[in-house]
Amino acid sequence: MPRVIRSARLLGVSLLGVGLLSGCVANNPTGESVALTVESSADGCTVSATETPAGAASFSITNTGDQVTEFYLLGDDGLRIVGEAENIGPGLTRDLVVQLAEGSYFTACKPGMTGDGIGKAAFTVTPSASGTVVNTDLDAQVDTANENYTSYVKDQISQLVTGTDAFATAYLAGDDETARALYAPTRMHWERVETVAESFGDLDPKLDLREADLEEGQDWTGWHAIEKDLWPNDAEGEFEPYSAEKRAALTEQLVTDTATLDANVQELSFTLSQQTNGAIGLLDEVATGKVTGEEEAWSHTDLWDFQANIDGAKVLYAGVRDILLEEDPDLAASLDTEFAALQTLLDAERIGDGFTLYTDLTPAEIRALADQVNALGEPLNRLTAALVL
Structure with a gap:
């Protein structure tokens, strides 16, 4: 029989804004994360690597353009938002930390924070050498699901x-x-x-x-x-x-x-x-x-x-x-x-x-x-x- 969830978090209605600039998902069980850099320019979105092992990944996003920008990590359908760093002003750097399961993803940037973004590119999460990367903290999973859907809407x-x-x-x-x-x-x-x-x-x-x-x-x-x-x-x-x-x-x-x-x-x-x-x-x-x-x-x-x-x-x-x-x-x-x-x-x-x-x-x-x-x-x-x- 499935375990029963009775957290008030699942049933309440909230109209508060959600921030996803850093640490929006659960911690890596190993306590370590893979560091990647992202350059969001006026006409590009360059990520320092196209793959990373499963577990916690840290994206350091620098805006080298002249408009406020956003960075997205999308699911394999190119629609579902797995993580997002938003409101990154020109010349500023923001960090996004996400815990990623093995699979296919996409990265993209959105200068001006309108439209469908630019520089959309495939990003792969490979199996982790340590193995234990799946978060089992139910409350954290619920928070992440709620936050990511808010960003998607x-x-x-x-x-x-x-x-x-x-x-x-x-x-x-x-x-x-x-x-x-x-x-x-x-x-x-x-x-x-x-x-x-x-x-x-x-x-x-x-x-x-x-x-x-x-x-x-x-x-x-x-x-x-x-x-x-x-x-x-x-x-x-x-x-x-x-x-x-x-x-x-x-x-x-x-x-x-x-x-x-x-x-x-x-x-x-x-x-x-x-x-x-x-x-x-x-x-x-x-x-x-x-x-x-x-x-x-x-x-x-x-x-x-x-x-x-x-x-x-x-x-x-x-x-x-x-x-x-x-x-x-x-x-x-x-x-x-x-x-x-x-x-x-x-x-x-x-x-x-x-x-x-x-x-x-x-x-x-x-x-x-x-x-x-x-x-x-x-x-x-x-x-x-x-x-x-």
């Missing part, structure tokens, strides 16, 4: 801000081809953390409301209102393209609401139960909108959203997986299998950097995706109970 919303600005500029200028190309990739940042965004009252409907969900007299703003204008040939019935004035109003509202969302997440932190329930919520989003083709009624870019929801759920799961391995290894094995099977089906629909349009999927392909979502949902629904009850 902030990073995704920051990238959403940058992408939204570019999208809005193109749409307002009447460059519909560019706007259409930016639409789905930019929305993926929203979809990866959608359950967090939904917690801020009316921001979610202002940004993401579908026409089918409009109430009588409700103003329709946000992504899907613009989507209909960008893909008018797919709109049912007579559709009158928006005027320049309406385009201006929609873009201004979209940019403003996205900036408000970014400001709101700066003060957030998360508990373990919020993470596990967030993963469940993201899969629910897939089941109720993406796999049915209801989310992107005109662009039919539902699989971009599908992948992004799964990205977010996988990040949440990966953050707590080491804890779950101690509590319920059979459930961890089941989740590993079902996540991998669903990703295989999605990968089969990839076309370049994107996916097959939903309207081009066969009924058999849609059924296979729906069945695998259900197969993943069963073990995922047990995740919270396995960790926090």
